[in-house]
Amino acid sequence: MEASITLKKVGKLIGDKTILAGLTFGVERGTLVAIVGVNDAGKSTLIKLLSGFENPNYGQVFIHGLDMEKRRRETRELIGYVPHENDLDPWLTVEQNIRFTANLYKVNTATASARIVRFAEALNLVPYLNEIAMNVSHGIQKKTMLVRELVHDPDVLIMDEPTGYMDAESIRLTWDLLKELKGNKTIIYVSNALAEIEQAHDRILVFHEGRILMDGHLDKLLESTMDYHQFQIEFKNLSAKLYKQLANVATVVSPNRLDNIFHFYGRTRNVFFDVIRTASDELMIDLNVKKLGLRDLLDSEFAGRGLD
Amino acid sequence: MILALLKRRLWLWQNRLIPSLILLLAMPVILFALVNLPLKNIMGHSLSGVPFELWVIPGFIFVISSVGLFPLLYRDFFDLRVHQKVLVHVALAPYRKRMLIGGYLIVAGIEAMILSLISLVIFSGLAPFPLTVIDTLFMMVCLAVYLLLLGNYFISMGLLIDTVTTFFLITFITFIFILFGNGFIIEFGFFPAGIENFLRWQPLSIPYQAFQLFIRSGIIDWALLFSSLLLGLLWMLGNTTILKRKLRH
Numbered sequence: 001m002e003a004s005i006t007l008k009k010v011g012k013l014i015g016d017k018t019i020l021a022g023l024t025f026g027v028e029r030g031t032l033v034a035i036v037g038v039n040d041a042g043k044s045t046l047i048k049l050l051s052g053f054e055n056p057n058y059g060q061v062f063i064h065g066l067d068m069e070k071r072r073r074e075t076r077e078l079i080g081y082v083p084h085e086n087d088l089d090p091w092l093t094v095e096q097n098i099r100f101t102a103n104l105y106k107v108n109t110a111t112a113s114a115r116i117v118r119f120a121e122a123l124n125l126v127p128y129l130n131e132i133a134m135n136v137s138h139g140i141q142k143k144t145m146l147v148r149e150l151v152h153d154p155d156v157l158i159m160d161e162p163t164g165y166m167d168a169e170s171i172r173l174t175w176d177l178l179k180e181l182k183g184n185k186t187i188i189y190v191s192n193a194l195a196e197i198e199q200a201h202d203r204i205l206v207f208h209e210g211r212i213l214m215d216g217h218l219d220k221l222l223e224s225t226m227d228y229h230q231f232q233i234e235f236k237n238l239s240a241k242l243y244k245q246l247a248n249v250a251t252v253v254s255p256n257r258l259d260n261i262f263h264f265y266g267r268t269r270n271v272f273f274d275v276i277r278t279a280s281d282e283l284m285i286d287l288n289v290k291k292l293g294l295r296d297l298l299d300s301e302f303a304g305r306g307l308d
Numbered sequence: 309m310i311l312a313l314l315k316r317r318l319w320l321w322q323n324r325l326i327p328s329l330i331l332l333l334a335m336p337v338i339l340f341a342l343v344n345l346p347l348k349n350i351m352g353h354s355l356s357g358v359p360f361e362l363w364v365i366p367g368f369i370f371v372i373s374s375v376g377l378f379p380l381l382y383r384d385f386f387d388l389r390v391h392q393k394v395l396v397h398v399a400l401a402p403y404r405k406r407m408l409i410g411g412y413l414i415v416a417g418i419e420a421m422i423l424s425l426i427s428l429v430i431f432s433g434l435a436p437f438p439l440t441v442i443d444t445l446f447m448m449v450c451l452a453v454y455l456l457l458l459g460n461y462f463i464s465m466g467l468l469i470d471t472v473t474t475f476f477l478i479t480f481i482t483f484i485f486i487l488f489g490n491g492f493i494i495e496f497g498f499f500p501a502g503i504e505n506f507l508r509w510q511p512l513s514i515p516y517q518a519f520q521l522f523i524r525s526g527i528i529d530w531a532l533l534f535s536s537l538l539l540g541l542l543w544m545l546g547n548t549t550i551l552k553r554k555l556r557h
Contacts, residue, residue: 052400054556076402087393089316096319103312104401132323 003065004029004156004186005050010059012045012210019045021210022059027203029064029155032178033188034197036294037207043190044084044160046207050188051081051158063156077105080149084160084190086141088148090134094125097133098148105152112151119147122177123170138165146174150181157181159189163196175200194294204294218294228253230290231272234261236283249274260285265292309403313415317380335375336427339368340434343493355497358524362438365431366447366523367492369424370516373451374486376423377459378479380416385466386475389554399555405548413459413544420455421448439523446522453533454515456540458486461512463547467554491516511539 005027012020019042027033035043048054049061052068052075061068063075088097095116102112120126123143128136133144142165149157162178163171171193178187179200191197197204198218206214206221214221235242238260246262247255251274253265266272272289321328348360388394399408428444431437439447465482469475488494490513496504507513518532 053396073402073404076400079400081400083392083396085392087397089320089388089394091323092316092319093323096316096323100312100316100319101397101401103315104309104398 002029003027004031004063005188006062006065008060008062010049010056010061012042012049012054013057019210020049020056023210023212025205025212025215027186027188029186030183031186031202032182032200033186033203033205034201035188035190035205035207036192036194036197037213041207042210043207047081047158047160047188047190050156051079052076053081053083077152078155080152080154080157082142082145082149082157082159082162084164086133086138086145088133088141088144091132093130093132094136094140094144095129097144098151101148102151107152115151115153116147119150119177122180123147123173139167139170142166143170143174146177154185156186156188159187161191161193162189163191163193171196198294221294222292228265228267228292229269229271230263230265230292230296231275232261232263232286232288233275233279233284234286235279236260236285238262238282242279242282245278246275249278309401309407309411310414313380313411314418317415317419332423332426333430335372336368336430337434339371340431344368344435347493354495356495356524358520359438361435362523363495363520364493365435365438366519367490367516368431369428369447370451370454370490370492371487372427373420373424373455374458374483376420377416377455378462380419381412381459381462381466382479384412385463386469389466390470390472396555399551405551406545409463409544409547409551412463413456416459416462417452417455421451424448424451443523446528447519450515450519450522450533453518453536453540454512457511457515457536457543460540460543460547464543464550467547467550486512489513491520511536 003026007023007025010020010023011018023046035046037043045054049056052072055069063078066075066078068075088094089100092100098116099112102109102115107115116129117126120129123146125140125143125147128140128144131140133141136144142163146159146162157178163174166174175196181187182202201218203216204214204218204221205212238257243255243257243262246252246264249271251266251268251271253267253271255262255264257263262275264271264275269289344361344364347364351360353359354363384395384398389396399405403411428437461482465475465478469478486492489507489510491507496507496513499507508517514532514536518529518536521527521529521532
């Protein structure tokens with residue numbers, strides 16, 4: 001598939017601190033890519049570089065094959081950027097904010113009107129179009145920022161927390177729209193809403209200390225850990241001796257305890273029965289078995305060392 | 309870009325029409341009542357023999373246009389910039405930074421010129437207007453050059469300052485300087501020689517001096533005007549560099 005975004009050895013420093021360290025990767029056209037990672041991992045900096053908000057200290061960023069530094073004007077026409085925080089003009093109405101962007105990008109009035117109607121209806125924004133931007137809720141402002149970018153029909157949509165501040169219904173509408181747009185547009189976004197990412201991605205980039213730690217579809221990322229399950233058993237009384245016995249079960253991985261709860265990982269569900277057998281004389285209060293998900297991947301211990 | 313910025317200014321006026329209109333009408337009336345009426349009884353003529361009203365009414369027009377130039381540049385280059393709004397979004401649009409600075413200067417200049425024309429009409433209603441049509445046209449040329457310089461000054465100030473208190477203190481000093489340090493109300497001859505020389509050569513006062521020379525003697529000093537224009541264009545390039553650094557583009 002053709003590359004929409006390509007990074008070649010891109011680095012960003014702030015003072016002496018390396019924020020991004022020689023990143024090289026590509027994003028295919030029409031895909032929906034999520035960037036996740038702990039705070040200060042360099043996600044937002046990457047988004048700012050991709051949007052043209054900031055320049056890298058070294059390396060090159062290409063949008064549709066055009067070097068962002070050398071072909072600045074052309075690449076900017078291709079990009080729509082939705083920042084995390086509200087950057088609307090507070091004294092313009094919601095619609096005026098959108099139309100201002102349409103005018104900046106020289107979108108003709110009829111086309112802009114048609115797009116405003118389409119996207120505002122999709123996001124249930126129509127009742128707010130004539131409200132002054134600073135008087136509407138943060139969720140409405142966020143939806144306005146999304147429509148404001150879509151009105152100039154960018155090929156690449158870059159978003160920082162696309163559903164930030166939104167209520168459940170707005171989140172659903174926003175993802176419905178973005179999934180509908182995917183295919184025609186390359187969408188790359190940063191989010192901490194892991195449940196949303198699990199539902200909406202073709203690819204996830206897991207960032208850690210300015211580098212890509214993992215890259216792929218969630219299923220692929222979990223491949224190495226797919227067999228792992230997370231178990232919790234709450235005992236009436238988890239003595240030190242019992243904890244030691246359970247932790248020594250050969251198939252138990254990364255055991256730990258919280259009061260009377262024994263927490264561990266296992267490659268198969270059978271591990272659970274090994275533990276149950278070992279503790280068969282003890283009184284158990286509660287049991288919990290869960291397959292690992294994106295949240296577990298992002299756990300710093302997990303991401304840093306792996307379960308083994 | 310210019311059209312987009314112009315439409316946005318129109319929308320902002322429309323959204324706050326009543327307070328904006330009140331301020332627009334009040335400013336020339338207050339200046340006329342509090343400055344012109346008392347001072348013309350003290351200074352009948354300037355040191356070079358120009359009647360006070362012929363001196364001060366164009367000065368008022370320059371002062372009002374200075375105030376008219378301020379809101380757009382203040383909002384976008386300081387207030388909204390420090391709150392990370394609008395300017396970054398505009399800067400990401402496919403335009404050169406030079407074009408962006410130029411666009412803002414043109415739109416703010418147009419707004420200031422319109423306000424100055426409205427004040428001119430108001431002054432004509434308050435007292436006999438002292439300028440001929442030719443004087444008025446030349447005044448608008450000098451005003452445009454002055455607004456180019458002042459607009460660049462406001463942009464530099466907006467981009468270089470990041471704290472509200474500092475910005476407002478400097479703005480306060482700037483407007484005192486605009487009122488009294490450009491020869492709009494008080495002729496430079498009234499100042500001690502050292503200050504007079506400084507004020508005569510500071511860039512913001514030059515377009516008004518060119519205008520005063522014209523109404524006194526009918527002479528157009530193109531060298532003064534073109535040097536101011538050149539300075540304004542160079543300053544614009546300087547502001548482009550500052551903007552790039554501020555936005556880290």
